[in-house]
Amino acid sequence: MSIKIVAKTGNEAMAEAMRQINPDVVAAYPITPATEIVQLFSNYVSDGKVDTEFIAVESEHSAMSACVGAATTGARVMTSTSSQGIALMHEILYIASGLRLPIMICGVNRALSAPISIHCDHSDTMGSRDAGWIQILSEDAQEAYDLTIFAMKAAEKVLLPAMVTSDGFIISHAMSRLDMYEDKKVQDYLGEKKPAYTSLDVDNPITIGPLVVQDYFMEIKRGQIQAIIDAKKQLPILLEEFNKTMNKNYKVIEEYNMEDAEYAIVALGSTAGTAKYITDKLRQEGKKVGVVKPLVFRPFYGEDLVKMLENLKGIAILDRSDPQSAMGGPLFTEITSAFYGHEKQPAARNYIYGLGGRDISYDDIKDIFKDIAEYFEKGKKEEAVKYITIRE
Amino acid sequence: MPTIKELTRTGDLFTSGHRACAGCGGTIILRLLMANAGKNTVVGAATGCMEVVSTIYPYTSWDVNFVHNAFENSAATVSGIETAYRALKKKGKIKKDIKFIAYGGDGGTFDIGLQSLSGAVERGHNMLYLCYNNGAYMNTGIQRSSATPFGAHTTTSPAGSKIKGKMQQRKDLTEIMIAHDMKYVAQATPHNWSDLSNKINKALALNGPAFINVLSPCPLGWGSDPAQSIQIAKLAVETLYWPVYEYENGKYKINIKPKKPKDIEEFLFVQNRFKHLKNEKELIDKIRKHLNEKWNELLNKEKCTN
Ligand SMILES: Cc1ncc(C[n+]2csc(CCOP(=O)(O)OP(=O)(O)O)c2C)c(N)n1
Numbered sequence: 001m002s003i004k005i006v007a008k009t010g011n012e013a014m015a016e017a018m019r020q021i022n023p024d025v026v027a028a029y030p031i032t033p034a035t036e037i038v039q040l041f042s043n044y045v046s047d048g049k050v051d052t053e054f055i056a057v058e059s060e061h062s063a064m065s066a067c068v069g070a071a072t073t074g075a076r077v078m079t080s081t082s083s084q085g086i087a088l089m090h091e092i093l094y095i096a097s098g099l100r101l102p103i104m105i106c107g108v109n110r111a112l113s114a115p116i117s118i119h120c121d122h123s124d125t126m127g128s129r130d131a132g133w134i135q136i137l138s139e140d141a142q143e144a145y146d147l148t149i150f151a152m153k154a155a156e157k158v159l160l161p162a163m164v165t166s167d168g169f170i171i172s173h174a175m176s177r178l179d180m181y182e183d184k185k186v187q188d189y190l191g192e193k194k195p196a197y198t199s200l201d202v203d204n205p206i207t208i209g210p211l212v213v214q215d216y217f218m219e220i221k222r223g224q225i226q227a228i229i230d231a232k233k234q235l236p237i238l239l240e241e242f243n244k245t246m247n248k249n250y251k252v253i254e255e256y257n258m259e260d261a262e263y264a265i266v267a268l269g270s271t272a273g274t275a276k277y278i279t280d281k282l283r284q285e286g287k288k289v290g291v292v293k294p295l296v297f298r299p300f301y302g303e304d305l306v307k308m309l310e311n312l313k314g315i316a317i318l319d320r321s322d323p324q325s326a327m328g329g330p331l332f333t334e335i336t337s338a339f340y341g342h343e344k345q346p347a348a349r350n351y352i353y354g355l356g357g358r359d360i361s362y363d364d365i366k367d368i369f370k371d372i373a374e375y376f377e378k379g380k381k382e383e384a385v386k387y388i389t390i391r392e
Numbered sequence: 393m394p395t396i397k398e399l400t401r402t403g404d405l406f407t408s409g410h411r412a413c414a415g416c417g418g419t420i421i422l423r424l425l426m427a428n429a430g431k432n433t434v435v436g437a438a439t440g441c442m443e444v445v446s447t448i449y450p451y452t453s454w455d456v457n458f459v460h461n462a463f464e465n466s467a468a469t470v471s472g473i474e475t476a477y478r479a480l481k482k483k484g485k486i487k488k489d490i491k492f493i494a495y496g497g498d499g500g501t502f503d504i505g506l507q508s509l510s511g512a513v514e515r516g517h518n519m520l521y522l523c524y525n526n527g528a529y530m531n532t533g534i535q536r537s538s539a540t541p542f543g544a545h546t547t548t549s550p551a552g553s554k555i556k557g558k559m560q561q562r563k564d565l566t567e568i569m570i571a572h573d574m575k576y577v578a579q580a581t582p583h584n585w586s587d588l589s590n591k592i593n594k595a596l597a598l599n600g601p602a603f604i605n606v607l608s609p610c611p612l613g614w615g616s617d618p619a620q621s622i623q624i625a626k627l628a629v630e631t632l633y634w635p636v637y638e639y640e641n642g643k644y645k646i647n648i649k650p651k652k653p654k655d656i657e658e659f660l661f662v663q664n665r666f667k668h669l670k671n672e673k674e675l676i677d678k679i680r681k682h683l684n685e686k687w688n689e690l691l692n693k694e695k696c697t698n
Contacts (some may be wrong), residue, residue, distance in 0.1 A: 022516055024480060024483075025472065025475050025479055027471075027472060027475070031539055032650065033406040049477070051482065053475045053476070053478055053479040053482075055471060055472065055475050055515065056515070057468065057471075057511060057515075058507060058508075058510070058511030058514070059507060059508075059511070061464070061465065061508070062468035062471075062511055062512075065461055065462070065465035065468035065469045065472065065508065066468045066469065066471050066472030066475065067472060068469060068472065069436065069459060069461065069470055069471065069473040069474075069476070070472035070473060070475055070476035071472075071476075072459050072473060073473055073477060073480060074480075075476035075479055075480060077472075077476070078602035091462060092462060095462060174474040174651075197455040199434055199459055199473060200434065200457065200473075200476075200477055200480065200486055200490060201457070202432045202433070202434075202456070202457065202490060205454065205455055205456045205457045205458070206457060207447050207452035207454050207457075208457075208458065208459045208460065209447075209459055209460035210447035210448065210452060210460065211444050211447055211448050213448070213449075216450065217451050285680025296613070391604070
């Protein structure tokens with residue numbers, strides 16, 4: 001297989017993946033830090049590098065609405081957005097998944113207003129974590145590229161929409177090495193989309209999006225829930241297929257330096273990369289530390305995480321968003337509830353960090369490892385949720 | 393243009409069995425719409441009475457492909473369908489010629505869906521957008537919209553001892569759509585089936601966006617006799633409450649010009665939504681004056697553009 005090695009930002013990597021996917025329809029609206037994806041893609045359309053019909057809609061609400069309309073025809077459909085854009089789409093995200101339409105968002109994580117900020121945190125896509133979408137967070141530009149290609153196929157296999165995101169600016173605007181596949185390789189991997197139903201078959205008309213009241217609503221919703229439960233089994237298999245085809249080694253949950261680890265950081269996106277680097281350093285000092293990175297946040301692999309984490313002394317769970325008076329950040333509450341009733345109960349502490357793009361440094365990561373060890377040794381006396389990378 | 397006899401034989405693409413109220417103007421409009429549009433049509437609907445009454449799972453009144461997404465986005469949704477159609481046709485995956493229709497009530501069109509409609513029209517999608525305009529949010533129980541006429545009682549502009557119903561004039565959306573430089577924009581009512589059919593056919597023959605604003609009597613919301621819906625629609629035209637006109641390639645044409653317009657009271661007081669205005673001479677004068685001004689404006693526009 002021939003690979004082209006190039007230097008690309010996260011946004012360029014995602015735009016390249018979209019170009020290679022060559023979807024039938026893209027409906028999108030600009031927002032920092034995702035704007036560039038939309039701009040680059042518009043260029044591909046203007047230069048005839050894709051066959052896509054591009055709809056430059058007047059809002060993200062209409063972007064997702066047009067995507068839903070387009071997807072009912074069985075077309076391959078994508079969009080790109082961030083932050084306020086995801087929030088504006090919120091209503092229609094549920095309709096996309098409820099109608100089982102495999103739409104893809106190439107997202108870039110950015111804080112939700114107010115205060116307005118263009119920088120990274122995960123409050124935007126975490127705010128849609130109950131919307132029935134597959135959610136994948138990438139650690140770097142390579143992952144943003146690979147996982148966009150993977151998620152398009154996975155979404156179409158399990159008939160659910162998917163969002164792949166990269167950390168705003170940290171990944172989206174940082175240049176790094178990108179290994180690109182040949183266009184044909186991507187096209188062959190995806191194959192032709194063959195929808196079971198289409199709103200364009202005028203000889204076999206269907207009604208999409210009817211009113212469903214008490215007599216059927218729950219059965220239909222339960223069916224949708226089953227689809228994402230089934231997707232949880234499907235995704236690792238599909239990822240294995242991707243790995244084989246593209247010569248990669250992705251896992252829905254990645255473990256790093258975890259063989260004999262006593263303490264681990266669980267983190268999403270780019271921070272996991274920083275943490276991996278630090279564990280390499282700390283390992284040289286003889287510290288038994290590792291990193292667990294959920295690549296896929298929805299569906300949530302709680303049971304797998306418990307297996308990976310149960311023998312630790314302490315787990316430091318990092319959240320780049322805060323649900324405001326819950327029992328911690330989204331990753332923390334999911335993992336601790338997965339541990340409920342489990343015989344082994346490692347100490348678990350939640351570190352809320354990096355809101356609005358606040359940097360998380362090597363030293364911060366080292367401090368977290370120090371803190372989680374103390375937390376375990378002192379018998380979990382302090383509050384479980386801790387705010388870091390902050391002046392307090 | 394088909395004859396009424398031919399129209400009755402076009403098959404029931406919007407079938408009976410839906411749950412609309414007796415005397416509902418909306419379902420009459422939709423039936424006529426589909427009789428003219430024919431089978432090779434995709435319809436997108438905004439949330440509202442017409443969507444709710446016609447697609448109660450597991451039943452549907454639609455014998456064409458029908459897509460309901462949400463309340464404020466039928467134009468955006470159909471722009472997606474229409475675009476996908478072009479993409480798939482280009483690739484040879486679709487062979488047939490298909491027409492696209494989006495519809496919504498006045499709430500879904502004048503208010504919450506205005507941006508989506510404006511965007512779709514500006515982008516030039518090949519679709520007819522039809523608004524069945526019953527002058528309020530009927531589905532949620534008769535709340536005011538920006539299409540609700542001055543003085544009308546609704547549940548959010550109630551006629552009370554101090555305030556006599558809605559105290560603002562309705563928005564002139566038809567003119568707003570004309571300001572989009574559309575090739576075809578029209579107002580119609582279901583009382584004149586041939587005029588409405590003609591407009592539907594003109595709109596669907598275009599290669600681009602068209603907009604039709606159709607007055608839609610609502611016995612429940614207007615407090616009118618269900619048996620009189622069509623008659624009331626006619627009165628609306630005869631009293632200049634609802635001018636029936638079209639704007640085609642830059643030219644206005646008033647399709648129905650009442651020789652001797654009837655007084656507005658004849659329209660108002662067959663409906664309970666205006667009954668509190670019975671002794672409000674000033675307010676009625678205000679309505680009359682506004683309608684006359686708008687009518688004269690329209691006559692002038694017709695003159696200037698022809
Ligand atoms: C975003 C959103 N807001 C509010 C509603 C509730 N709602 C459903 S239909 C409707 C009113 C519809 O009014 P209109 O468009 O005039 O159509 P009609 O019911 O009169 O046929 C409202 C307010 C909704 N479904 N979605």
